[in-house]
Amino acid sequence: MNISVAGENSLMIYFGEETSPIVSARVQHAVHLLEQAFGSVLIDMVPSYASLLVIYDLFRTDIHTIRPQIREVLAGLDQVEVQDGALVELPVYYSLESGPDLQTLADRASLGVDDVIQLHQAQEYRVYAIGFAPGFAYLGQVDERIAAPRLATPRQKVPRGAVGIADRQTAIYPTASPGGWNLIGLCPQLMFDPNADPSMPVQVGDRVRFKGIDRQSFLELGGML
Structure with missing residues (x-):
């Protein structure tokens, strides 16, 4: 563990150099311990x-006191050991209609479109972080056969649920926004609802599985094309 200065009243704590369930578990446990120890x-x-x-x-402590x-x-x-969070199943309408980059990903991996879909569904993902926008959950890890870099030129608008x-990594866009991820489908599930409790269907540490649905089911669940 390494603690470095990030600003005049902030510190960055590094728990490892790689993405893994155990490092993620340590990060989350650290949040809990620090909340208990330092409060307001x-x-x-x-x-x-x-x-x-x-x-x-800064009015209540300083770096020389709080770092040690x-x-x-x-x-x-x-x-700390890995504790499995809740298992959340999210529906996805996979198709060339809803996933404009599906064919490109398939060609890049020398696979069929159905193979890409199957590989994406086969994994059980862990929620490693939530950021960029409320409800944007970073999930890992994708099967290396369908891993792909971000688009060279991001789209100006990615639809909600993409x-x-x-x-x-894989993720669902909680709102329409610019974005450079490779799009493979649409999810009708709201990933952030400020009026709901909880406001997000997943939390850091949860596990996620994707389940393919057809076009009609997607529309019936509130999805929009």
Whole structure:
């Protein structure tokens, strides 16, 4: 574990150099431990795949005090084991109509379109982080046979519910926005609803499986083409 200065009132804690369930579990457990230890002294914490940004109140502590305290609180973190979160199944309408990059991905991998769809559904993914936009859950890891880099030129508008692949990550766009991920389908499930409780169907640490549905089912579930 490495703790470095990120700003005048913030620290970045690094838990590893690779994406893995155990590193993700340590990040999430660290959030819990620091919340308990410091309470309102912390203004915010922003977890990522293998790091945690900690923002603290300069009027109540300083770097010389809080950095060694954080080390002490997190001293036993290496003993943390992976705890499986909830298993969430999300429906996806996979097709050339809903997934404009499906054929390109298939050609790139020397596979058929149905093979790409099957490989995407076959994995059980872990929610490693939520960011970019509320409800944008970064899921990993995609089968390496269908992993693909982001588009060289991002689209100006990606529709809400678009299911994409970038490198070995996959995600669902919670709202219409610009984006450069490879699009392979559409999900009718709302990924962020500020009026719902909880506001998102998945949380960091949860497991996700995708289930293919047909066009009619997609529309009946509220999907839009």
